[in-house]
Amino acid sequence: MRIALTGNPNSGKTTMYNALTGSNEKVGNWAGVTVSKKEHAIKKFYSNNQELMAVDLPGAYSMSPFTSEESITSTYVRSENPDVIINIVDATNLSRSLFFTTQLLELGIPMVVALNKSDINVKKETEINVELLSKELGCPVIKTVSTSKEGLNDLIHTAIKQMNQAQNAPYHHKNIDLTNRNEVEKADRERFKFVNEIVKKVEKRNMLTKEKNINDKIDTILTNKWLGIPIFAMVMYFVFEISQVWIGKPIADWLVGYLEMFQGWVGALIANANPLLSALLVDGIIGGVIAVIGFLPLVMVMYFLIALLEDCGYMARVAVVLDPIFKKVGLSGKSVIPFVITIGCAVPGIMASRTIRNERERRATAMLAPFMPCGAKIPVISLFAGAFFDNAGWVSTLMYLTGIILIFFGALLINKIVGYKARKSFFIIELPEYKIPSLWQAFKSMCNRGWAYIVKAATIILLCNTVVQIMQTFTWSLTVAETADASILASIASPFAYILFPIVGVLSWQLAAAAVTGFIAKENVVGTLAVCFVGLENLIDTEELVLMQGAGEEVAGVIAITKIAALAYLMFNLYTPPCFAAIGAMNAEMKSSKWVWGGIGLQFSVGFIVAYLVYTLGTLMTAPETLNLVGALAGLGIVCIIIITISILIKNTNQKLKDEYSLNNK
Template sequence: MPVTIALAGNPNSGKTTMFNALTGSSQRVGNWPGVTVDKKEGRLKKYKDVTIIDLPGIYSLSPYTLEEVISRDYLVNEKPDVIINIVDGSNIERNLYLTTQILDVGIPVVIALNMIDIVNKSGDIIDIKKLSETLGCPVIETSAQKGTGLEVLTKKAIELAKAGKKGTFKRQFSKPVELALSNIAELIKNNVPDENLRWYSIKFFERDEKVLERITLSDVIKGKIEQIILACEEELDDNSASIIASESYEYISDVVRSYVKKSHSGTTLSDKIDSVVTSRWLGLPIFAAIMFLVYYVSVSTVGSYVTDFTNDMFVGEWIQAPLANWLTSIGTAEWMIGLIVDGIVGGLGAIIGFLPQMLILFFFLAILEDSGYMARIAFLMDRIFRKIGLSGKSFIPLLIGTGCGVPGIMATRTIEQQNDRRMTIMTTTFMPCGAKLPLIALISSAVFGGTWWVAPSAYFLGIGAVVISGIILKKTKLFMGESSPFVIELPAYHIPMAGNVIRSMFERGSSFVKKAFTVYTLASILVWFGASFGFVNGTFGLVDNLNNSVLHNIGNSLALIFAPLGFGRWETTVASIMGLAAKEQVVGVFGVLTSIGNEDLTLEMVDSANVGGLSPIAALFSSEIAAYSFLIFNLLCAPCFAAMNTIRTEMNNWKWTVFAIGYECIFAYVIALIFYQLGTFFSGGSFTAGTAVAFILLAVLLFMLFRPAPKQHDIEKSDSNLSATAGVSE
């Protein structure tokens, strides 16, 4: 008999670690029906007929965030055979709120009392037997990180699923509430499933909008239900939702006092560490130092050595040269050799060569995430973000965006306030994702000789762009309003699990490799074709001079746009434009052009590279200031096509999408222009028209940053204006 097990729990309760431990490599990642939030599904090890569904991490089954709606709809409508509710034993009181809601649904439940190793180490004692009797379901001690209790847990879950044995849990509310629930149940019993009657009664009492929309009742019954609720609210002098929440927490507090014995009330090791790393004065410097070290090691030192070997020896000496010789020996046409060696291998090799640096970066980020430190950073950044009009919830998408902008944009769905969510979508791709790392590494090594500050500065450039944009946008009528409240669990610090770290590192790396052999291959072929073919004397064909190529003509016609930024050459123009398809392709363009140039096709940048010992890439820029301006623009401008499409999906309105992408491009252009023009002027350059424009733009930027925010009463007026001008669909 096939069995479906749903995993449900709070964020940072160890749910993902447990899902990985239970399913191993037999996982599939898709989307929930109708939405783009990740749906993880896997087969239980040693059980071909047992499917495990990993629900989004949530704090409750209330319909406030998309994750909560998804989890609740799945449990109520899809009805899995059994639910494994992961409860963080070291933070049991907070976690049991979700547990009580899950038990109300009426599906068999097994509680995985997770992180039991931490509980035991702290000396706390939890009476498992009495807790199980009170909650009316099995409670199994587990440690997902160490694999403790997982076999017992899954056997119990399968046993309950096959027996169809529901729990006996029924928390008792106060008499007025119980009377109200009983009366509501009597009115709706013919309209809802029997097994969910208690849950629906509570949701009707809370005036849950999603439930009210789904269940069809006559106006007479709706009126009677409202009278029942109003009478209870009047008697208890509170609104119905608050009554349920407060009485639920009272019940949970009684349970914890009865069955959980704390060994001491003093501070734990995690508390002591947090007193330093989340302190008002030391928190941010420590975070900056850690991220500086991560990028320094990943890009400038260890990663640089490995990448240099990969690019120079593995790709150049071991693949390109032998492949070119072999193709020549078998009589392959010259254009085919160029396509394979220069176009495909040269383009892909330039990108894949940076994979070692990416893996090292992903390795460090996975350690920080699995240890519990990144949760503290979200808490820490809430202080800063709240001052600029955002909340700590906005940092979660930014954090995810350091791996890939697409899931980072999708993660904004946890933000309730529509204005905050839109602003976060617009700024998430400012963060240097994995796709931008090859570009950072290329400029750092080829132009700056691996200078220590270049790679880390790219990370903080992204954060700075988010902060500046947040301040500016929040002061506009389009984005005014109160920020979303921010709640996050701070799990106890623990040593990262090797399996989780390696899995996270290779999951991120594998998506990069898959794109390399699809999107990047096609893009590299197009670049090679454009660089190798052109019109000479009215005839189209292979050219022996890049100045006659199609690519040169296209780039040259657009190069004037980027001249004020310091990189108005056709090569850098083409690279920037191709970067809109995929940011890694900026490196791919240089890889193809360099490969062709090495065959003496009179590539100007290679010829000029012989002067002063410059690398071919460095020769494209008039100065290091121009090179860093190029880096600024390509890091901050519109993201890749995949991320743009995700912005369109999440905005759900093409005008908002155009506005978001347009803002990113304009912001990137302005910042790069200010940096190049003023940097050149203050380093000894002459005062030009570009310098004057840069000073004006800087003044406007400073005015936007420090001007007072519009008065709050203008918000309503702005909402109507926005709807009229942008056609916003909520």
């Protein structure tokens, strides 16, 4: 038996799905969190040992889809024949929710209405006559509170009973021609009239909605056009300061101590083994993975704080604040949602772009989202902040602000290249009620994301570090390399070092190797640097993993680049194309190879130009005598090639628009 969970965005649908199934799907107090179908067995204690499957569908306002995630819901309900529908209705916004309910009733599928968030209505002194509402709709209505699991047992038992009964909806619109705009508008007007009549009968409010409540007063500050952005910047600054300096770093230092004890224990076990085996296993493989895992507390604290911001309702306000600015570059407030989600991980962030109806805007958002540093990039940021900038919190803040700026410039560039025509657009978003965020939900979200981080470290990163260590240890003739410079890894990475030369000022195959492996997973940058600079005794005369200890001067001395070069190299890794998984998500959302390759080209070009300008201009301002003229000119040549290529693309687009204009005027 399959039970489809449907409802408007932010109705508590995914929270109910998690409560019923024991899953840990992402939830948030804003629209656009669920963008694909999820399916899982319902817990046995709800179903009396009967095999039940819950299907969590993306939020939708109508069965006539306007966005791709709404089409997933519409197609599933119409074509997959679920046995029963549980329509989650937001009790705090009954009139809006019931519009979708009436459309579902017309399908003739057995249905139960879950009147969710009923606890909030008690606080707002609002009463809903459940019996009368059930009679008006012609289907059972059960009060529920997803967060506390209240009413869920009754809901499932009622759904099972309802499955075997005919659905008798009192309201029908049959044989509507969806292509006929007049018919659809007439049907919608009648539907709204029907819903409003029901609401008048069943809902009693003791608090007038015209009155300005505490939510409205807070919104006048947080969504103010002058104060909103500085407040958002300050909030994010404290998120990074708390996660990477105040709380995250002390926990990381504690964890590193135990990880190093484990590394020493393994080393003692194989103390009498072949020295090459010890170097491969202890220093290379284990050391490289530990270098990544050691940053886990910083990442998890950040995940926890972001989850709290999402749950309390603040992130929806951020979309409102940034919408006017985003409109000026051809995007909208809906693009903010993917960008914010990307702070956790680029893959779901890119997938969230499917909530955007306009195709060009959706593709541009998916292309630009990776400019926001994700959780995988936190270890890279933290490594260089600790090694070169004494763990300064401003490094993380600067990286994220730079990402936002690049998104704006990238959007303008995309508009020029594709020939964007200005159009009047409207951004409509539901602002959820402010609430005290659930610490338990935030903890579960943190653990879920943290576990994914650990799994990646134990699989992809472990495999990559193993390959890197083996390639660094042996020559092409499969003999042990006398020096790392004679290794397989050095010979492969050396050509890429010439690309990095204009932005770091030195030819370092180690930095090149780390940048290349970063395209597999960004955490590999840290792991590869640990392997390359720590793995062999002839490179570092110490038994400690200095990259993990954040011993600034030691690490900076080992890598042998200036602070400006370190900042440039950091930006190159953050703003060039993301990991393979994120590129795959881009391909899935864009559905165009031309756009995907264009996005990769844009990301690489932007990352290189930003890094080149930071290194060149920064060096000229701080130590001009150290600037390598050959590298500066080579980098300038690459920048010129990029600019010329973009200019040609823009020129071709303008010519195409002129030809279309001339053709239309003939």
